[in-house]
Amino acid sequence: MLDIQALRNNLSEVADRLATRGYMLDTTRFEQLEGERKSIQVRTQELQAKRNATSKQIGAAKARGEDVSAIMAEVANLGDELRQLETKLEQVQQELNGFLAVIPNMPHESVPVGKSEADNHELRKWGTPAQFDFEVQDHVSIGEGLGGLDFETAAKISGARFSLLKGQLARLHRALAQFMLDTHADQHGYTETYVPYLVNADSMKGTGQLPKFEEDLFKVPFGLPEPTEAEVANIQRTGASSFEGKQKHFYLIPTAEVPVTNIVRDEIVPPEKLPLKFVAHTPCFRSEAGSYGRDTRGMIRQHQFDKVELVQITTPEQSYVALEMLLGHAETILQKLGLPYRVVKLCTGDMGFSAAMTYDIEVWLPAQNTYREISSCSNFESFQARRMQARFRNAQGKPELVHTVNGSGLAVGRTLVAILENCQQADGSVRIPEVLRPYMGGLDIIRAA
RNA sequence: GGAAGCGUGGCCGAGUGGUUGAAGGCAGCGGUCUUGAAAACCGCCAAGGGUUUGCGCCCUUCGUGAGUUCGAAUCUCACCGCUUCCGCCA
Secondary structure, eight states: OOOHHHHHHSHHHHHHHHHTTTOOOOHHHHHHHHHHHHHHHHHHHHHHHHHHHHHHHHHHHHHTTOOOHHHHHHHTTHHHHHHHHHHHHHHHHHHHHHHHHTOOOOOOTTSOOOSSGGGOEEEEEESOOOOOSSOOOOHHHHHHHTTOBOHHHHHHHTOTTOOOBOHHHHHHHHHHHHHHHHIIIIISOOEEEOOOSEEOHHHHHHHTOTTTTGGGSOEEEESOSSOOHHHHHHHHHHSSOOSBTTBEEEEEOSSTHHHHHGGGTTOEEOGGGOSEEEEEEEEEEOOOTTOTTSSOSTTSSOSEEEEEEEEEEEOTTTHHHHHHHHHHHHHHHHHHHTOOEEEEEOOGGGSOTTOSEEEEEEEEETTTTEEEEEEEEEEEETHHHHHHTOEEEOTTSOEEEOEEEEEEEEEHHHHHHHHHHHTBOTTSOEEOOGGGGGGGTTOOEEOOO
């Protein structure tokens, strides 16, 4: 969420910057809502002040044993008008909040302006794609050839966009996650965390998945379908309350970013604890609505995949340094695995809703003869922190919003794909990168069973 | 799932209808004292918002939401969370 003060004070400038990422801010609507809010709020507060002052008088007069009926008459009809105004103010403020909640973050000044993926800037390349003196297979053929990758059975069990791993490939998948977790925890100073995979709506709002992107999520209902008698009575008596809230739901996390970042929601973190650095290995669940027909073959785009996520909670001064370091931590994994990659700085038009700056790491996939995203590292500045009310105590001792930074380190499934394709051999076997062998019981090559 | 209890500021903890945004303590900040530190003593210390050039003034907030009342941390109802006991379960 953007700072509403920024919109009040520099509306056209904010609108211009949002326009670079393709978001057209409705400034007329904002000014209208804001004007309404202002007049109603001023009037409401005047009446509240009057009510409070009069009530105090009544209290004082009663204490002195005086007759209060005259003063009481004075405020008798104040209540109705005040209640109406308060309700109206609530409505306007909710509208304003709704308006703010769907505005994306402002891009950092250094982010290249562009419309799409094509306008991203390649920053650097690492490693040299291997030359193969045989016909390269994609990960699906390799995996199926090894008897460890089975999409048909996964489709029977669940449907499209799921995969089933068996034997050494399942173990390789586990080895990758362990290796990443160990590297980040032991060498990069992250605290390993185990987190809930089902979260509430507040957490999803905090990191920006809600309210705008509900269709990308899996929503899991639970709870009683019927209200109890007491609730029915309460609803009838008050008239105001609805049945809402009894039928509840969780959301399956689309990334560990959600539960991990929300660790600091509604907290004031002592400054000496910053930066907080967390790493978590979790499954991620995405509906992939709107991606029909894209990456339908293989395990590139799945409803369920594993990811090791890095999250840093920092101060505003440190957040861009933190982003560079976190990017480096993610790159380290690919370097240790010996997988060629490149780093891309996303342009304004290609960035996610909440990000102020994003680097993508793309790994080389020989079968596709191209680089594909395997990690996305972003600084969200105070955008998520404001939604979460996540703060720290600054040098002046005042609470101030933290900055949040996160990135994949890495997507486990896509790393598995990259290893299968980059480390394939002429006979269909796959060479295991050195660093993974301790996790594979010393195995150096995966061969067909 | 059943029973009981509890939810107050960064933390602990008073407070059961009227100048209570909230005693007291801890932590923090400033000062006196000290060569320095500690101790002792004195003072300051919630957040969010509105309005104002500024001093300031005002509003909201005691788990959440409704309600009663001129007035609610305090009374009523519902919900959420936590703790303990019983049951069940990995």
